[in-house]
Each structure stands twice: as structure tokens, then as C-alpha cells.
Amino acid sequence: MNGLMMDFPLTITSVMDYAKKVYPNVEIVSVTSDNPRHRYTYKDAFKRVNQLSNALAALGLQQGDRVATLAWNDYRHFELYYSVSCSGYVCHTINPRLFSEQIEFIVNHAEDQYLFTDPMFVPVIEGLIEKLPTLKGVIVLTSEEHMPSSDKLDLICYENFIAGHSEEFNYPQLEENNASSLCYTSGTTGNPKGVLYSHRSTVLHGLGSGAPNAFNISNREVVMPIVPMFHVNAWSLPYTCALSGSKIVFPGNKMADGPTLTSLINDEGVTFSAGVPTVWLALYNYLKAEGIAVPTLERCIVGGSACPLSLINAFRDDLDVNLQTAWGLTETSPLGSIFTLKPELDNASEEELDKLKVKQGLPIFGVDSKIVDFEGNELPWDGTSFGQLKVRGPWVAKAYYNMEKTDAHEEDGWFDTGDIVTYDKHGYMQITDRSKDLIKSGGEWISSIELENLAVDHPEIAEAAAIGYEHEKWGERPMIFAVRKEGSTVSAEELIASYQGKIAKWCIPDIVEFVDELPHTATGKLDKKVLRQKLSV
Numbered sequence: 001m002n003g004l005m006m007d008f009p010l011t012i013t014s015v016m017d018y019a020k021k022v023y024p025n026v027e028i029v030s031v032t033s034d035n036p037r038h039r040y041t042y043k044d045a046f047k048r049v050n051q052l053s054n055a056l057a058a059l060g061l062q063q064g065d066r067v068a069t070l071a072w073n074d075y076r077h078f079e080l081y082y083s084v085s086c087s088g089y090v091c092h093t094i095n096p097r098l099f100s101e102q103i104e105f106i107v108n109h110a111e112d113q114y115l116f117t118d119p120m121f122v123p124v125i126e127g128l129i130e131k132l133p134t135l136k137g138v139i140v141l142t143s144e145e146h147m148p149s150s151d152k153l154d155l156i157c158y159e160n161f162i163a164g165h166s167e168e169f170n171y172p173q174l175e176e177n178n179a180s181s182l183c184y185t186s187g188t189t190g191n192p193k194g195v196l197y198s199h200r201s202t203v204l205h206g207l208g209s210g211a212p213n214a215f216n217i218s219n220r221e222v223v224m225p226i227v228p229m230f231h232v233n234a235w236s237l238p239y240t241c242a243l244s245g246s247k248i249v250f251p252g253n254k255m256a257d258g259p260t261l262t263s264l265i266n267d268e269g270v271t272f273s274a275g276v277p278t279v280w281l282a283l284y285n286y287l288k289a290e291g292i293a294v295p296t297l298e299r300c301i302v303g304g305s306a307c308p309l310s311l312i313n314a315f316r317d318d319l320d321v322n323l324q325t326a327w328g329l330t331e332t333s334p335l336g337s338i339f340t341l342k343p344e345l346d347n348a349s350e351e352e353l354d355k356l357k358v359k360q361g362l363p364i365f366g367v368d369s370k371i372v373d374f375e376g377n378e379l380p381w382d383g384t385s386f387g388q389l390k391v392r393g394p395w396v397a398k399a400y401y402n403m404e405k406t407d408a409h410e411e412d413g414w415f416d417t418g419d420i421v422t423y424d425k426h427g428y429m430q431i432t433d434r435s436k437d438l439i440k441s442g443g444e445w446i447s448s449i450e451l452e453n454l455a456v457d458h459p460e461i462a463e464a465a466a467i468g469y470e471h472e473k474w475g476e477r478p479m480i481f482a483v484r485k486e487g488s489t490v491s492a493e494e495l496i497a498s499y500q501g502k503i504a505k506w507c508i509p510d511i512v513e514f515v516d517e518l519p520h521t522a523t524g525k526l527d528k529k530v531l532r533q534k535l536s537v
């Protein structure tokens with residue numbers, strides 16, 4: 001027997017309608033390339049969203065067509081998020097930090113028809129335009145007086161594009177499983193793969209990630225998304241804020257700019273923010289050096305890669321801010337787990353808490369998780385058994401966009417995250433490695449992350465990457481690429497000796513190669529593919 005409740009589709013349009021009705025006067029503040037502090041309300045925003053929807057409709061786009069963005073976090077990008085998806089098109093957010101060959105690959109793969117770009121990326125598009133046959137137009141996110149000129153492109157000014165269009169728009173009745181947005185993984189293992197979110201997955205993830213055991217976002221928060229809107233939808237914050245009625249503060253391209261971030265936090269009363277570890281390290285160093293406090297800031301989410309304990313504790317001790325670790329992937333929308341303290345651990349010692357805080361947290365409802373060994377047997381949550389982390393749920397990808405082998409999940413209906421993890425008895429997950437980075441020496445697994453963490457524990461090492469090199473006897477042996485801190489002359493022997501007594505002898509790297517810098521992907525992660533290529537030549 002079915003229930004007798006309404007069949008009301010979960011669409012981004014319903015999020016927009018809600019914010020418009022219930023929170024019209026809540027502010028959205030932005031730093032943009034043409035205005036250091038733009039300010040308007042949800043009501044104003046959605047009027048302009050309607051104007052944009054009319055302008056897009058006039059282009060003759062069909063439902064499902066892809067419209068791309070190459071832009072920082074600001075109000076015009078927010079308008080695109082809502083207008084494109086609610087009109088029934090797909091909002092394809094492109095990471096401008098990708099290599100230009102990757103941008104070319106994904107624009108062509110997605111068959112983007114129009115591209116909305118910040119002025120500073122116009123040269124990137126000029127360089128590629130001859131190789132982008134599906135593009136019919138490029139719209140620059142600025143006002144007429146700030147328009148860049150171009151010999152190669154027929155640029156359209158965003159403000160002119162929407163001007164004169166009606167502030168009313170009749171949105172189509174979408175089905176909740178219709179596609180809403182498209183985001184490509186950063187391609188650490190080959191060409192980028194497209195993850196095609198639906199309206200339903202976006203709304204459910206927006207609700208799930210805003211819940212008390214996750215980001216805990218209410219109408220009292222002032223939220224500053226530092227994580228880019230081109231990186232997994234800024235971890236859903238443009239949606240979560242609208243459905244929670246919270247004020248948004250968009251930092252534009254000033255994501256690494258200590259003075260701008262600090263004045264945004266203190267002038268606007270920011271209570272909550274989210275970003276990757278390097279953002280927090282830079283902000284912390286700036287605040288410490290200048291002796292500035294951030295009294296309104298309560299919580300910051302740190303994710304994307306592991307965060308050192310020293311930074312989490314420095315935020316607590318010096319800034320009175322709770323820096324909370326969260327984990328996820330493009331394929332999980334992204335939120336899968338986050339650190340919150342269970343009441344049963346209220347009496348845990350400082351030492352136990354330190355161990356917990358650096359883990360990747362508790363799974364949130366909506367992301368069912370299990371660990372399996374390499375034969376596929378499920379492993380216990382005992383804090384020591386480690387294996388592949390598999391997940392499933394309503395905001396986990398089941399297939400990649402337009403690929404020959406389209407399934408993202410295995411035959412058993414679980415998605416293999418590529419992370420090797422443990423779960424402890426309380427349910428806290430800890431990543432020990434990426435499966436492709438594990439080093440197998442003499443049939444035993446060595447965690448590359450553990451070797452890297454121990455290397456940077458050395459006071460003279462700035463950054464390190466561990467990979468396995470081919471070895472006749474052992475199959476693979478670990479080696480370290482390391483960057484010395486400025487002025488250091490530490491030797492390979494000294495670094496190797498520092499591992500003694502900290503890990504089993506056979507896990508200690510045999511070789512250290514010092515380099516000036518390590519390669520990183522567009523999302524700031526170590527690019528070990530490049531290091532492996534370096535070894536094979």
C-alpha cells in the first residue's frame with residue numbers, strides 16, 4: 001500500500017520559491033571584479049534570476065542543454081546557479097584552475113552552448129575558442145564600463161544581457177530526477193569525468209548537509225563559502241543557505257586574501273565558513289601576524305584533504321573557532337562525513353580527542369558506508385581493519401556523464417570511493433590512503449599518507465609525497481619526494497633516520513629525492529601521476 005502524501009517534486013525551483021517567500025529580506029553580499037562590496041537581498045536576487053531566465057529562453061536553449069560558468073563566488077554566479085537549473089538547463093561549473101587542455105576537453109565533452117565567464121578568464125577562452133565548436137556565445141560577468149575588449153571573441157556584457165527583460169518568469173514543471181548541474185572530477189587518474197547532479201540529489205544533499213549533525217545551518221547563520229562554486233557546488237552552500245534562510249557572504253576571487261576575508265568576516269558578522277586546509281592556514285597566519293580577532297566566527301569546515309591537528313588546535317586556542325573536518329568527493333555531492341562529537345565521548349581525554357578530530361568524521365544520514373577488503377569481504381568497524389570505502393545513497397553518483405563505461409558504482413550498487421579507510425567502534429572514519437597510492441612491498445601494504453605525515457613532522461621539511469617505485473625483489477618499495485624548508489640543508493640520510501622507531505622498519509622509505517616544488521592538481525591535491533611519470537622516464 002502506498003502512502004497518501006503529495007507527490008511534490010524536490011526541485012531547486014522549490015528552494016528558490018521558498019527563499020523568495022520566507023526570507024526575501026536576507027542579504028547576499030559579494031566581492032566582484034567590478035565592486036568591492038555588492039549587497040542585495042534574496043528578493044532582488046531572484047528578480048534578476050527571472051530576468052536572466054528570460055534572456056536565456058530568448059537564446060532558444062532546449063531542456064537539458066548545458067550552460068557553462070567559469071567564475072568565482074559572487075552574486076552573478078549565484079543567479080546563474082538558480083536560473084540555469086530552474087529553467088531546465090544544466091549548469092556546468094568549470095574550474096578555471098584546470099590546465100587549458102582540460103578545460104577544452106570538458107567544454108567539448110559537455111557540449112556547452114554558452115559560457116558565462118569572469119573578465120579575468122577571457123584570455124583563457126580566447127586561446128581555446130577555435131577548439132570549442134559547440135560554443136555559441138560568451139557572456140562576461142560584469143557591467144558595461146568594466147567590459148574587457150577582445151579581437152577574437154564577440155563578447156556579451158552580462159548586465160546588458162539581462163537588462164530590459166521581465167522580472168517575472170514562468171518556470172517549467174521539472175521532474176525531480178531531471179539533471180540540474182554538472183561538475184567534472186579533477187582527473188587525477190585520467191581525463192576528467194562528469195558527475196551529473198539531479199534536482200532531487202541537490203535538494204536532498206542541501207538538506208542533509210545543513211542538518212544539525214552536519215553543517216548545522218539555520219536562519220541565524222551568516223555563511224561565507226570560500227570553497228569555490230566551481231568545486232562541487234561550493235559544497236552545496238548556495239542551496240543550503242537559501243533553504244535555511246541564512247545570509248551569504250561571497251568573497252569573489254579574494255579567497256586567499258587575508259585582509260579582505262577578515263574585513264568580510266568582521267563587517268558582515270560571518271559565523272560559518274568552509275574551505276580547504278590551505279585557506280585556513282593562510283587566514284590563521286594573517287590573523288596571528290596582525291593580531292586581529294574574529295569574534296563572530298564560530299565554525300569553519302575544512303575538507304578536500306587532511307587537516308593537521310596543529311591547525312585545528314590553533315583555531316580553537318587562538319581564535320576560539322571550531323575547525324571541523326569533513327570528507328567527500330565530487331561523486332558524493334560532496335558531503336559524506338563530518339566530525340562532530342558524540343555525547344558518549346564527552347569525557348574523552350585531550351589525547352583521545354586529538355586523535356578523533358583529525359579523522360574524517362561520522363557518516364551523515366543519506367550516505368550509507370561500508371569497508372571491504374580486496375576480496376570484497378566486509379570488514380568490522382574496530383579502528384584497525386582497513387579496506388576500500390564504499391558508499392551509496394540518494395546523492396551518490398550512479399553513472400558518469402556520457403562515458404563508454406557509464407557506471408560509477410559496482411555491480412553490487414555501491415560506489416567505490418577510492419579511499420582506504422578504517423572506522424572505529426564509535427563510527428569515526430579515518431582515511432589511511434587513496435587505493436591507487438597504497439604501496440605494496442613484499443605483499444604488505446604501506447600507507448603513503450603515513451609516510452608523508454612523518455616526513456612533514458621533520459622540522460625542516462615543508463611538503464612531501466610518497467610513491468612506490470618498482471623493485472625486483474619486493475615488487476614495490478616506498479620513496480619520498482620532499483621539499484626542504486627555506487634555508488634547510490637536511491640530507492636524505494637524516495630524513496630517513498627520522499623514521500626510525502616511528503614505523504615498522506620495512507615501511508621506511510629507501511630513497512629520498514629533494515625537489516623545489518611538488519606537482520598539484522587543479523584542486524590543490526598532490527599530483528602523484530606526474531611523479532610516477534617522472535620515475536618512468
Ligand code: ADP
Nearest residue numbers: 185186187303304305306326327328329330419
Ligand atoms: P578528485 O577525486 O578528482 O581529486 P575530489 O575533490 O572529489 O576530486 O576529491 C575527493 C577525494 O579527496 C576523496 O576521495 C579523499 O581522498 C580526499 N578528501 C576529501 N576530503 C578529505 C579529508 N577531509 N581528509 C582527507 N582527504 C580528503
